[in-house]
Structures are given as C-alpha cells and as structure tokens.
Amino acid sequence: MAFEDRVTELAGDVYPPDGGAAERARERSLALAKPPGSLGEIEDLGARLAAISGRVPPPVPEDPAVIVCAGDHGVLGRGVSPWPREVTAAMVRNFCGDGAAVNAIAKSVGARVSVLDVGVATELARHPRLRTARVRPGTDDLSLGPAMGREEAARALMSGAGMAEELVGSGVDLLVTGDMGIGNTTPAAALVSAFTGRPPEETTGRGTGIDDETLRLKRSVVEEALALHDPDPKDPLGVLAALGGLEHAAIAGVILAGAANGTPVVLDGVISNSAALVARALVPDSTGYLVAGHLSAEPGASVALEHLGLRPLLDLGLRLGEGTGGLLAVPLVRAAARVLGEMALLEDLELG
Ligand SMILES: Cc1cc2ncn([C@H]3O[C@H](COP(=O)(O)O)[C@@H](O)[C@H]3O)c2cc1C
Numbered sequence: 406m407a408f409e410d411r412v413t414e415l416a417g418d419v420y421p422p423d424g425g426a427a428e429r430a431r432e433r434s435l436a437l438a439k440p441p442g443s444l445g446e447i448e449d450l451g452a453r454l455a456a457i458s459g460r461v462p463p464p465v466p467e468d469p470a471v472i473v474c475a476g477d478h479g480v481l482g483r484g485v486s487p488w489p490r491e492v493t494a495a496m497v498r499n500f501c502g503d504g505a506a507v508n509a510i511a512k513s514v515g516a517r518v519s520v521l522d523v524g525v526a527t528e529l530a531r532h533p534r535l536r537t538a539r540v541r542p543g544t545d546d547l548s549l550g551p552a553m554g555r556e557e558a559a560r561a562l563m564s565g566a567g568m569a570e571e572l573v574g575s576g577v578d579l580l581v582t583g584d585m586g587i588g589n590t591t592p593a594a595a596l597v598s599a600f601t602g603r604p605p606e607e608t609t610g611r612g613t614g615i616d617d618e619t620l621r622l623k624r625s626v627v628e629e630a631l632a633l634h635d636p637d638p639k640d641p642l643g644v645l646a647a648l649g650g651l652e653h654a655a656i657a658g659v660i661l662a663g664a665a666n667g668t669p670v671v672l673d674g675v676i677s678n679s680a681a682l683v684a685r686a687l688v689p690d691s692t693g694y695l696v697a698g699h700l701s702a703e704p705g706a707s708v709a710l711e712h713l714g715l716r717p718l719l720d721l722g723l724r725l726g727e728g729t730g731g732l733l734a735v736p737l738v739r740a741a742a743r744v745l746g747e748m749a750l751l752e753d754l755e756l757g
C-alpha cells in the first residue's frame with residue numbers, strides 16, 4: 406500500500422474526543438473540595454484528559470515518553486541558521502549519551518527518551534534509544550523546489566506514527582513531541598504561514614538566535630518558498646512535502662497515532678506546533694488529543710496555537726525544542742488527572 410494511503414487509513418482511525426466525559430469532568434470539578442473554578446486551567450486540562458480517555462476521572466499518566474524526531478534541511482544552504490548541519494547528528498548522539506537538555510528534563514519528570522532518525526544527513530551508529538527510519542538524508546531546499554516528495558512525507562509521518570504506536574503498546578500513556586534538526590524553524594515558519602494564512606513577518610523568528618540581517622534573509626526565504634509553492638491548505642500532505650521537514654512529518658504522525666490510540670500528546674515548541682497544524686488539516690479531531698505544553702519564544706508558536714485553539718500551559722521563554730518545554734508540562738498533566746481522581750467533595754467537608 407502506498408504510504409499516502411496508510412496516512413489516510415490512520416486518519417480514519419481518529420475519533421472525536423468524548424465530549425460527554427469532558428462535561429462530567431467539569432461537573433466533578435465544580436463539586437470538589439475547593440471554590441468552583443479555583444484551579445483555573447488545571448480544571449480545563451482535567452476535562453480535556455477526560456475527553457481523551459473517555460473516563461472520569463481520567464487515568465493519571467504514569468509512563469510518559471518523549472519522541473525526539475530528527476532530520477536535516479536543504480534550506481540550511483541559504484544561511485538561515487548559524488549552526489552547521491553536523492550539529493543535528495552530534496545532538497542525536499548526545500541524546501543517546503544522556504547529555505542533552507531533553508535528557509536532564511526527562512529524568513526530572515520520569516519520562517523515557519526515544520529518538521527517531523527520519524532524515525539526518527550523517528549516518529548514525531546504532532543505539533538502543535535510536536530508531537533509524539531514514540527516509541532520505543535531509544530535505545531539499547524548499548525555496549528552490551519541494552522539500553521532499555509526497556510519498557517521502559507520508560513515509561516520515563508513518564514512521565513517527567509507528568514509533569508512537571509501539572511506545573503506547575509497551576505501556577506509554579503520555580506522548581511528548583520533540584525535534585532536532587538544524588534549520589528546522591524555517592520550514593516550521595513556512596508551514597505556519599501556509600496553514601494560517603499569516604505573513605512570514607509574523608511566523609518567522611530568530612530560531613537558535615540569529616542576528617537582524619539573517620532574520621531578514623530568513624523571512625525572505627520563507628516568502629519566496631510560499632510564492633513558489635502557493636500551498637493549498639486543503640492538501641495537507643502536499644503542503645508538508647513542499648514546505649516541511651522530515652521531523653515535522655514524523656511529529657504529525659506521532660500526533661495522529663496518539664489520537665488514534667486515545668493517548669494524550671503534549672506538544673513542545675514551534676516545530677511541534679507547526680506539525681499539529683498539518684495533523685489538524687489531515688484530521689480536525691486530532692487537535693482534541695493535544696495539550697500545548699508551553700509557548701515557545703518563536704513567533705510562529707503563538708500564531709499556530711491560536712489557530713489550533715490551544716492555550717499553552719507554560720510560558721518560560723524557552724526556545725530550544727528537543728521536547729524540553731513539552732516535558733516540563735508533564736507534572737501539570739499528572740496533577741490535573743490526580744485532582745479529579747483524588748480530591749474529596751465539597752459536600753463531604755466536615756464543618757463541625
Ligand atoms: C547545540 C544545539 C542543540 C539544540 N537542540 C535543539 N535545537 C533546536 O535548534 C534548531 C532549530 O533552530 P534553527 O532553525 O535556528 O537552526 C533545531 O535543531 C532545534 O531542535 C538545538 C540547536 C543547537 C545549535
């Protein structure tokens with residue numbers, strides 16, 4: 406079967422979250438031993454988790470995992486990032502060696518770290534933590550032509566979905582998206598512009614920290630790419646292939662697989678946010694399975710989240726990726742589920 410057909414099949418496995426369970430969770434929240442509404446967005450999150458699981462109270466996530474999807478980018482040749490391509494592979498090795506921010510933060514919240522190579526240019530040595538599913542050794546320059554073919558985009562998406570499904574099968578009950586790919590904030594900006602209709606000035610940012618001149622260049626590269634491809638948001642896979650990255654595709658797959666399995670997916674920064682737009686364009690109901698872990702400093706993040714109707718849980722000025730901001734929100738997700746499951750009711754308070 407063509408990979409594009411497999412994506413369609415996966416999309417068909419996503420059902421709307423359970424609105425009735427969300428309603429029951431909201432009613433329960435109101436009855437808990439606290440002033441109604443006093444736990445603010447934690448109550449909204451609890452209702453969301455109830456809708457995702459179809460259970461009130463929702464299960465408390467005990468076994469979270471971050472999937473760091475990695476790929477390289479032809480558009481790096483335009484000078485959109487000051488970092489050399491080789492850093493992508495070096496960081497993947499660092500994830501395997503437990504030396505990255507994502508490892509430290511994952512440990513602090515008790516999450517597993519898995520790495521998925523969907524398109525790192527450099528061939529990487531095998532490692533138990535690394536899944537190799539290299540669709541191609543990086544994308545082509547999206548400002549000159551399509552970043553990849555449709556089937557390649559579909560294949561990368563299905564690799565992300567496959568990894569997520571395997572983790573869920575092994576007991577993972579909360580997925581966190583992560584990314585690694587020098588240059589990947591450029592395709593993220595292009596995807597956000599393509600799916601939201603907002604201009605590159607509003608979606609393109611400094612990434613790892615570029616100067617004013619490079620930012621001007623990066624914006625014009627995104628503009629050129631949009632003009633070249635004239636993306637049609639009604640053809641999500643076409644947009645992804647033209648403007649995206651292999652890791653963006655894989656993250657969209659993680660989201661769809663999480664949604665199809667009724668497992669909540671916590672989004673990290675702008676790369677994940679842009680992938681969520683792809684997932685939403687493929688299956689509108691997939692957004693109901695998402696939790697926006699944090700608001701990245703990258704401007705495309707707020708544009709994307711607004712379009713998705715998601716409010717980020719944290720706003721810490723993070724602009725790293727790897728899954729770091731998503732992981733930091735894991736304790737909040739656990740707390741929201743625990744509140745619904747463990748608190749006493751207002752009517753049971755002993756006032757005497
Ligand atoms: C050492 C290092 C570690 C990283 N970890 C995540 N990123 C992040 O920065 C990159 C995107 O930014 P840009 O589009 O500006 O290149 C991605 O690899 C992303 O995951 C890193 C970047 C670097 C340099």
Ligand SMILES: O=C(O)c1cccnc1
Nearest residue numbers: 612674675701724725726
């Ligand atoms: O939003 C992110 O995750 C991000 C921002 C800058 C660079 N890399 C990732």
